[in-house]
Amino acid sequence: MDELNTTAEKIRTMEIRGAGRIAVAASAALRDYAMSLRALPMDEFNIRVEEAARTLVDTRPTAVSLPNAVALTKRHTATNVPDAIEEISGNAERFIKNAGEALGKIGRIGAERIRDGDVIMTHCNSHAALSIIKTAFDQGKDISVIATESRPRRQGFITIRELNDHGIPTTLIVDSAVRLTMKKVDLVVVGADSISVNGALINKVGTSQLALAAQEARRNVIVAAETYKFSPRTLLGEMVEIEDRSSDEVIDPQVLKRLPNVKVSNPAFDVTPAEYIDLIITEVGAFPPAMAFTVIKDYLGLELAL
Amino acid sequence: MDELNTTAEKIRTMEIRGAGRIAVAASAALRDYAMSLRALPMDEFNIRVEEAARTLVDTRPTAVSLPNAVALTKRHTATNVPDAIEEISGNAERFIKNAGEALGKIGRIGAERIRDGDVIMTHCNSHAALSIIKTAFDQGKDISVIATESRPRRQGFITIRELNDHGIPTTLIVDSAVRLTMKKVDLVVVGADSISVNGALINKVGTSQLALAAQEARRNVIVAAETYKFSPRTLLGEMVEIEDRSSDEVIDPQVLKRLPNVKVSNPAFDVTPAEYIDLIITEVGAFPPAMAFTVIKDYLGLELAL
Amino acid sequence: MDELNTTAEKIRTMEIRGAGRIAVAASAALRDYAMSLRALPMDEFNIRVEEAARTLVDTRPTAVSLPNAVALTKRHTATNVPDAIEEISGNAERFIKNAGEALGKIGRIGAERIRDGDVIMTHCNSHAALSIIKTAFDQGKDISVIATESRPRRQGFITIRELNDHGIPTTLIVDSAVRLTMKKVDLVVVGADSISVNGALINKVGTSQLALAAQEARRNVIVAAETYKFSPRTLLGEMVEIEDRSSDEVIDPQVLKRLPNVKVSNPAFDVTPAEYIDLIITEVGAFPPAMAFTVIKDYLGLELAL
């Protein structure tokens, strides 16, 4: 339990961060913990595994990859501990392998949607979205990228550096210039924080503005998302809570202190409705957003009473 | 001519800035210059006035208040110099008086559209928009404001300071949060750089995103604009050029230098189509945007062959 | 003043009702009152006329035909009382004559828009809308009407009686069936309580639902409105207040009393945005709603400082 607690702590303190890394670490920790329980009777084993699963999930209650990884890892149909451990180990290997290969597969599937000459707008800094763009570029397609600054944390600066280093011609714009610039864009490609059962996308604040401007200008919007980003809980009606982050990211706290009538709203994410999204690229294929329920059912296979 | 040249120079160097101040200075300079030509024969007088008008207009070729002020000031029907000077002086007085009173009138007319309890979103820093908001607040209406940061130059910081000092509860958001935040908004109020004959609004980049998000969420958009912001040239088909400003406003030039594949697009304005605007509040009344041609014709009264 | 007060009282108590009758009565009362002041000095005359005008307008502060009638009647440019009386009398005659002929002219102009075979949906009970429908029928066009019940006061029952007596085939529907029935409709024709400067229509609650359903189904919406229904005050930014009527119209007060957690909202009117209206038929021609400002300016000719 010590090692599992260590992993849980690292996830809580964000020493381990990023949806993919969190999921992989949790799956491995649960596997290792289950393997350490070989001597227990079956009932006890199941109780402990369930407790460990809960410990891991509780570290970041709003992350969606974490409960997916844990649920996919822990489930078994065995009636004795060695068999259960074998199943859980197998689950963990499969999950970790799939997660490791997902970015590459998303890149290859998504790159098929990029045509020679395309100008692609992206927002914030998404590994999966950039995987698509880089793969298309590596295939020799003559593409360029328009990247938003992505205030307040300016992850757009990471994006333009990554694209610059990859040799891809890139233009930086402020977030306010999205609609004006959309007429030069052929395609919008963004990542996902999570995807709900009705195909809505939860992602970095501003994503829904790109999607809205793309919809208005009749440009396609592609979302790059590993299957473990799909949220089974929304099947039960649960809604996404939008985290409100510190005002310090937006304005110097010393300045704000002198403005008693002013406060700051700094939402981390926004919600893009399914009708503004054309295709979701996952490692198992390209889906219209209305298929989110099927992805959750077929590829996560989780029970409702999660 | 020296004083007129001095004024022209101040406009060119942006020592005199802001659509209203430029217009008033140009009108006064032209009046004073005309008065100094009392001794000239009529033909010579007209030629000199025309030259002076050209000098003034050429200082800022894209500003719309400048040619409006000059054209409204210089026109006369006199056949002798004293009469011409009298007409021109009268024109200048009228223009300057109207310009001086415009903000107050816009505030009063626009405040009629604000209801008790309204949450108003504004963008950038517009005297006319703030005049409406402050007037409504001074009338005792319980309102609050959501102000955008307005990157890259962050004029939103000026706006929140002004509103704070006026005692109006204000929330600052980053530009990416406009669509998410729109559901809390009752009304959008923005200023204008200029308004074209088809009712389109040219204003600080990002304005069209507010308007688009407001349209999507079925919120009303009100534009506050003095009549001298309406652009008669667009009658002749002329399109608005969007100024591309320095990349230094967006990214540290030292950083940019190390990113050879990256450039910056920094447009100063964008164009909001008329169908996203509900009402334009001017000092002579509240108009739907389709009335822009009538405003140009009736209140500017300028000839086509401007 | 006695007779004018009597008229004012009749308007207040709704003994005189209906936008047209109110307007005509007020115009005549003001004319007669002005004629009774022949012996007064000019200053006194003007003050008294102004007071009388105020008295009339204050009887029904939200009606729009009343201030229009009064303002169009009282204005004069005379410098002596006999001339002023003559101008005012002329104004009143013109207004009363125009008002009397308006319904017929609207009928003839509007009937041009009705084609043989049209199925027309109407709402509530509008003289002007029915004038168009009856005129088209009298021209021999084979038309039929779908009339809504128009809860809570069921003015649709008056409409179906009127149409029945005119021999026009009519179908009655409940208000909830508007969208379903719209697919059988060729054209929507409704009346107006008032029309604002931005072309929005204020009319019996439910009108905006007809217009929305017509817009969705791509059917045209025609509004029949005398020019005195256009609201000059909205030029100054004033918004329309929607009257909330008694709950007794909706539910038996004895029943409501036994439901402590229930209240009733019974708005009398709603606002139809200009973009859902195709044409406004007035007695001076057929206008797109964006022309409302021009109608106010050219046909009402009222000053802003009304």
Added chain:
Amino acid sequence: MDELNTTAEKIRTMEIRGAGRIAVAASAALRDYAMSLRALPMDEFNIRVEEAARTLVDTRPTAVSLPNAVALTKRHTATNVPDAIEEISGNAERFIKNAGEALGKIGRIGAERIRDGDVIMTHCNSHAALSIIKTAFDQGKDISVIATESRPRRQGFITIRELNDHGIPTTLIVDSAVRLTMKKVDLVVVGADSISVNGALINKVGTSQLALAAQEARRNVIVAAETYKFSPRTLLGEMVEIEDRSSDEVIDPQVLKRLPNVKVSNPAFDVTPAEYIDLIITEVGAFPPAMAFTVIKDYLGLELAL
């Protein structure tokens, strides 16, 4: 067969009414009838069960819960009568149990979508919709409801009584006020008569007007529907017939008789297209309407050649 005929007769005469009660009664009747056939040879057994199924389904040809209940109950794979009876009994128990628990599950899943402070509009009187609203209220959420009158039969009066007795603050409006009132609404929650394979909702006339007005105002629409409301027949292309009910519900027949040119159209239901619906809450989860086919296939599991 007598008891089954009795049940069939009660369904036909609407002594047993309501989609759920009809379905449960039919399932039980078929089970009991099958159990009474224990002595028959297998061929005869199957023929009789099929006849009984047909008898039940024919009592209300347009209800959708009835054929679903019958088809889910009667199917078996047995080759002898005792096994067939056991399967059919099991089917019936499962169906009746699920139906009994469905309302509670829908309430819990749907209540997750209700936020503190929400103003919810509902139409007509739906057990499933009210289950969601009451569950959210019972969870301590500070919500209120706007209920439509739902002419002609005014089922809204039942709804406000139910909500009043549950202590939920409720406002009653006439059906014409839906669009005007929508701006005060956060969420629309309605029930379902049936749901077709393309996700369209058939429900009480007026439902599609709520949905249209919600779509225009960008409010979400949630439909509460047990899985047995989904219509497998629409898979085969069958369209929904809208029942036209008696004119007596709308107008006094004595009055109507005196109006020879007037008739009444009184449709019972209307069709809300899938694109106006955000989520369908069933007892097995929350789905986007495009998933209707999957619900039919996975949860009803009915063969095409039904």
Added chain:
Amino acid sequence: MDELNTTAEKIRTMEIRGAGRIAVAASAALRDYAMSLRALPMDEFNIRVEEAARTLVDTRPTAVSLPNAVALTKRHTATNVPDAIEEISGNAERFIKNAGEALGKIGRIGAERIRDGDVIMTHCNSHAALSIIKTAFDQGKDISVIATESRPRRQGFITIRELNDHGIPTTLIVDSAVRLTMKKVDLVVVGADSISVNGALINKVGTSQLALAAQEARRNVIVAAETYKFSPRTLLGEMVEIEDRSSDEVIDPQVLKRLPNVKVSNPAFDVTPAEYIDLIITEVGAFPPAMAFTVIKDYLGLELAL
């Protein structure tokens, strides 16, 4: 009267054709006829001029330029014949001169809206639309054109020949390819048969499809139309009749004869609603379509009782 009759006959037989040529010929014929009546008394003169006007207008009852030309020419305020002739002559000179210069002015005003690099789609064969395109090309702008075939009469073949001879790169497409090709287009420029008071465009069948596809793809639509194409009659509610032309233009009559169940619908024009049009370029300026009433009022100046 002989010469006037000759002109009338040439218009009727379409020896004189094209909106502009018809208008100019009618204006000149009416002027010449009026000048031949110098010897008549005033009353007689007016009667004869009115008869002649009627004769001309009746030759092509659906053309809109013809009654405009006649009405603008015939009107006078004189009280004696010589003065009336002088006014009518002046009217005719002005009309003919304006008509002659209109194409050039439209070309210059419209060319301002064309940017370097623009790909322009046009439909059918419009002198005014091509004037804009050629002027922009002559200004050195690097533009290209996509021309539709314009079945059934294939006027697109005339257009591509004209553009080819002017050296402008042109691509021919079939009418079915409009929507697919729209994504390569920057701007749509078409001519006008006539423009109604509500800003709707009547033009060659297929125009409304270009406009619809442009609207969907968010491309601007510009209409080139001389002021005499605006239809004052629509002010009185009159609707546009769409001429149904011979089936021979679509299918070999011998083939059609063998197909007894088949007929042909061959409408000559269609109606493009104002909301799909961005700007109407006339010889007096560029207007939004909502300004059509103002153009009719200010530039045609025709009385309602035309």
Added chain:
Amino acid sequence: MDELNTTAEKIRTMEIRGAGRIAVAASAALRDYAMSLRALPMDEFNIRVEEAARTLVDTRPTAVSLPNAVALTKRHTATNVPDAIEEISGNAERFIKNAGEALGKIGRIGAERIRDGDVIMTHCNSHAALSIIKTAFDQGKDISVIATESRPRRQGFITIRELNDHGIPTTLIVDSAVRLTMKKVDLVVVGADSISVNGALINKVGTSQLALAAQEARRNVIVAAETYKFSPRTLLGEMVEIEDRSSDEVIDPQVLKRLPNVKVSNPAFDVTPAEYIDLIITEVGAFPPAMAFTVIKDYLGLELAL
């Protein structure tokens, strides 16, 4: 291999043409070829079958029915050649039988959507679409058809002949008249070249214009498509290439040669987005377009690594 090569050659040279006939021929050829390999060892057998499959698929790289037929035929799970042949034979029989019955089933399922009195618009010449129309007509429904010419190859002429011979009243229109004529239409029924995973329809150029005009006018669009028209490759992100056909179909090459600045764009297909399609009628049921993924998965059952 000779016979298989012969079939492949006939497909390549379009001696065998039409999606259905190609699919059936390929399936049969592969079956016969597999049966001729009975003497081979298992490894060799699999290699040869794979080669043969490749040969067939490569004859028409863009057809979608061909790889579907081949993949559905060749797959087996056998470990010896006789069993493999049996499986492959069974696959082929099933595929050929299904393909043969598909048109009839589509006709019956689709005809359920046709109501008495419907006016149906169709485009080009689709067996599946006409199967629906003829079946509805044969059921005694009083329907009529509007058929487009479908330039450049005028397949509409084949359609009107077929409908004429079936006795169905038909109206021919040019492609430009689609939007104008849509107001007389109740329903659009078209065929499919292929359907992508996101429910988009690839069909004869112009189809998307019908669908767009239908969407604007709120008419339903039904697509008739056998399941083998669904494209599994689009699951992997592959986009549809639109074939550009010879200019000779559009313009006489002799004329074109004399126009050096003119070229022709003659795309064969266009893409109709899923949101313009109401229902896809297949031989296994009627689906909303968002279900395309499920059809591909459940009815084609093809692996991703196709």
